[in-house]
Amino acid sequence: MSVPAPAPQGAAPPGQPKKAATAAWIGSALEYYDFFIYGSAAALIFPEVFFDESDPATATLLSLATFGVAYAARPVGAFFLGHVGDRMGRKKIMVFTLILMGVSTFLIGCLPTRDQVGTLAPVLLVLCRILQGISAAGEQASANSMTLEHAPPGKRGFFTSFTLSGTQGGQLLATLVFLPVAALPEEHLLTWGWRVPFWLSVVVAVVGYVIRRKLDETPAFAQQAATEGVAKMPLAVLARDHWADVLRVVAGALIASVSTIFTVWALAYATSDSVGMSRTAMLWVGALANVVALAAIPLWATLSDRIGRRPVYLIGAVGSAVTMFLYLWAVSSGSYALTFLTGIVAFGVVYSAANGVWPAFYGEMFSTRVRLSGVAIGTQIGFAVAGFAVTFAARIAGPDGDDWFAVALFTAALCVPPVIAALSARETHRVPTEELGERGRAKAAAPETVTA
Numbered sequence: 001m002s003v004p005a006p007a008p009q010g011a012a013p014p015g016q017p018k019k020a021a022t023a024a025w026i027g028s029a030l031e032y033y034d035f036f037i038y039g040s041a042a043a044l045i046f047p048e049v050f051f052d053e054s055d056p057a058t059a060t061l062l063s064l065a066t067f068g069v070a071y072a073a074r075p076v077g078a079f080f081l082g083h084v085g086d087r088m089g090r091k092k093i094m095v096f097t098l099i100l101m102g103v104s105t106f107l108i109g110c111l112p113t114r115d116q117v118g119t120l121a122p123v124l125l126v127l128c129r130i131l132q133g134i135s136a137a138g139e140q141a142s143a144n145s146m147t148l149e150h151a152p153p154g155k156r157g158f159f160t161s162f163t164l165s166g167t168q169g170g171q172l173l174a175t176l177v178f179l180p181v182a183a184l185p186e187e188h189l190l191t192w193g194w195r196v197p198f199w200l201s202v203v204v205a206v207v208g209y210v211i212r213r214k215l216d217e218t219p220a221f222a223q224q225a226a227t228e229g230v231a232k233m234p235l236a237v238l239a240r241d242h243w244a245d246v247l248r249v250v251a252g253a254l255i256a257s258v259s260t261i262f263t264v265w266a267l268a269y270a271t272s273d274s275v276g277m278s279r280t281a282m283l284w285v286g287a288l289a290n291v292v293a294l295a296a297i298p299l300w301a302t303l304s305d306r307i308g309r310r311p312v313y314l315i316g317a318v319g320s321a322v323t324m325f326l327y328l329w330a331v332s333s334g335s336y337a338l339t340f341l342t343g344i345v346a347f348g349v350v351y352s353a354a355n356g357v358w359p360a361f362y363g364e365m366f367s368t369r370v371r372l373s374g375v376a377i378g379t380q381i382g383f384a385v386a387g388f389a390v391t392f393a394a395r396i397a398g399p400d401g402d403d404w405f406a407v408a409l410f411t412a413a414l415c416v417p418p419v420i421a422a423l424s425a426r427e428t429h430r431v432p433t434e435e436l437g438e439r440g441r442a443k444a445a446a447p448e449t450v451t452a
Helices: 017-044 056-088 090-108 120-150 156-182 186-191 193-199 201-212 219-226 234-241 243-270 279-307 309-333 336-363 368-396 404-414 416-424
Strands: none
Touching (some): 017 056, 017 201, 017 243, 056 090, 056 120, 090 120, 243 309, 243 336, 309 336
């Protein structure tokens, strides 16, 4: 049996694109299962369990605010985990974030309620939510970097899209788990039923750990460490050489507002007294839209490998601004048929164009030595705004929470910065992986690197 010749000294080791994409998909699905069950619970359960139910409107507002708390914690986690990931590698961060998410989510399922411990209950809920946010801060950036740096030339868009299709898979899984829970009698739902999806995070953490610990470090990072050395202070290099791209990613990440409005605010609005749609039906809207997204995301990403990241991303950003009006109008009408149709088109098809392309689009703006930091910090600052978009939407919707047009207009306005960011960015789909972010690398100073 022949033995493969060793790679030349200084050359990147062979990549594992399929294995990396599988690990990213499954890990992201399991990670974001944890994250999204919180969103469903914040809209449907937590106002009655953790907050003062004598004032339903305020309870709902506070519950949605706890959803946004994790997004506020994410930039803090991004600075720390980005630094560690660019110094020590992508794999370590991927394993750490998965374990942290599993533990914090399990603890939410064990929390006492407001009736049991008073105001301590929402305080403990917020603390667990912060841990979720820190975990999510490093998850997508490390998975994106892992898949991009393992991917072959000309297919980076396709392989990095598995991170986001995994996110949609996690959201679908969370919705499917919540469907039988939401159908429980009120007494069981508000006592033990809502806890079950959170307890299942133990299984999530174990499965994800087994998958991710077997994946090799990326060829690009291994080559960087073996030749030039890793950056001693990745954040300093990022601020000096890539600040404009970080700002572009921050602006681009606001596109996530479409997702948070769709999955959280629209769910709360549709099931409120103003509209009166059933919990189960609205959960099915999200489930079917995510099924469509699972197919649409890799197709949009493959198209971006052929025609470029910018045009596909712009289709998603501009299209989402328009289709949000159609979706919220359909919800306000109380028509299940219109709601299902517009929800699938808006979230399953149109939003997937931007959602499926941004992992490659953002990652290709940076060199290997600061890629994880750049993507993590840029996205998480933008996502922090997107997370609180739900809270702002609840305010904008008025005292009765039924001004859907104002919420749609607000969401469309948040799509404008992503459009500007895409128009100002350079096209990178044909740039070789080793030359990505080359403008920043050329300025790097030798004292700022350390040999691994």
